[in-house]
Amino acid sequence: MVNIQKFAAYRHWPWLLAVGLAGLVYANTLGNGFTYDDTPIIVNNPTIRSLADVPRLFLAGYWDHQQDGGNNYRPLLVTTLAVDYALWGLRPVGYHLTNLILHAANTVWVWWLLRCYHAAPWLALLAALVFAVHPVHTEAVANVVGRAELLGMCFGGLMWWGWVQARWDTERAGWWRALAAAGYLAAMLSKENMVVLPAALWLAEVLRARHRLWRAGWPAWWATTRPFFWLVIPWLPYAGLRLVSQQGFQPTGALSGNPMYAQTLWERLVTMAGVSLEWYRLVFLGFPLKPWYDAHNLALTPVWSWRTGLGGLVTLGLVVGAVAAVRRFPLLTFAVGFWFITLALVSNIIAPLWTPLGERWLYVPSVAYAIAVAWVLVRLGGMTSQQPAAAWRVGVSVGMALVLFIGYAYGTSRRNLDWQSDWRLFTRFLETDPQHPLPYTSLAHAWQTTDPAQARAYYEQALARVPNFFLALLGLAQLDLREGRIEAAHARLGQMVAAKPPEVVPTDADWGLVHALYARTLALQGDTAHALEQIAEARRYGPRDAPTLTSCAIAYVNLGQPAEAESLLREALDLGVDTPTIRFNLGAVLLRQGRTDEAERHFEAALRLDPDFAPARLALDRLRPADTP
Structure with a gap:
């Protein structure tokens, strides 16, 4: 026991051990590809192709390259993707390495956080190790665009570090608090839900000084709170940038089909009481894990049931326990407070979001769970004093810790491989949630070109x-077109256009593709006037969406208007929509016009953007036949 305590008290070895474990558990993500939202945000995102365009990233929304709306504003995240693209192109290994490094840095921050508030060395080490290997972090770490959580927490850690340094270095407190304010601004520019971090910092500072605050009363409370006005300053540039980029502060839940949008505050509290059981399951067990949670696999109605009752009781118990623990166990009070503070904006209670729950949203809140588990293990092992504890207690505590670490590490390393490709991810999703339509649709997307029947x-x-599942209907229409079933595609797309809701929905780019595909069927049937109308509508919904613009260009070709197709694709390039599909289709249009040299240059450009883009490789092979004996 003495040796363990001495090891945990070393200045460097504990956090190096935590970093090493984090790196070991997530090392197998380096072989993963781009998965799920990585495709639209990285592979099909022209805005990250040049570092010269980085200033523009601060004047646009997260999804603006593909659609309007969403009100997601994460320019610092997209900037890091642009840097990765400059270094690695579309080779995923570099992007995954960046995520791994950020997760390791956040693991160190958990250790530092506890040590700077004088938590026992052994407790700080255990908490960092739990955080390093927890399976619920796999979406944030193994999916490249999950970096928003990693980056936000990393800059939030910088804010926290600057604040603590100001307390220690009073002569330069102003400079340190300015650094804290800069870190806070960077955290918000990485992910919106990081705006709550100052509340967690304030709670930590109040608990640290609780005895003095209780004795001195209001003046001491004001003296502790007053410096936090430094963290109001970052809201000026943050709000200004959001307004200039035309990103509001209201989530677009009204347009996403989220049933909680129409619910009152009390109804959302009841609904989320039931959903909270999923939070607790994910953070305690870490399995099964799913890439998507919505009304198909969660009850999102404000109806009292055993789930809402149990979820409400657990939540109430945590709050009551946190209040009761303030005097004797302030660390537990902080953990519970940190949990609810960091979940506040994504809880769907303050405002309904697009989805009711996301595993990535638990990345930061899980710090609270790591602290609580470490506290329990330390208390169980009798490691709360300088006196050696009974050997059997230490043995039980260490044994439980090892079982926990091994179980979490195994679950994490296995789940990392699920994020290797869309096919693997949604195959696993199908196994865990066979009644949800999304895994079937996503697997169908993966099989479209290689096995159309499947x-x-x-x-x-x-x-x-789900008979009206939008993505499945859209995918079937694409498949019908690919297989030459023009009448079937025309009928399906016509029904979708007729049933389109009157409001603009967040999936603008998908609706743009619907109109573009419909234009292709109309063009193939010789209905020029209506085809041109649908092309115009498609370009209105997806003005910078590569699949939409590509289908519009194909519709122009089917109408016998290759010049218009060429003009559209060149206009896309001028707008910065420089993707392999745009380059390939421009080359194909030029090749139809007999402009072989120009076509070849665009096929080569497509391969420079994506060396594995098979259509461009095949086109070049046809233009450059191998010498025969």
């Missing part, structure tokens, strides 16, 4: 579960 079967299984 893709069609998956689409039909998705529609058997």
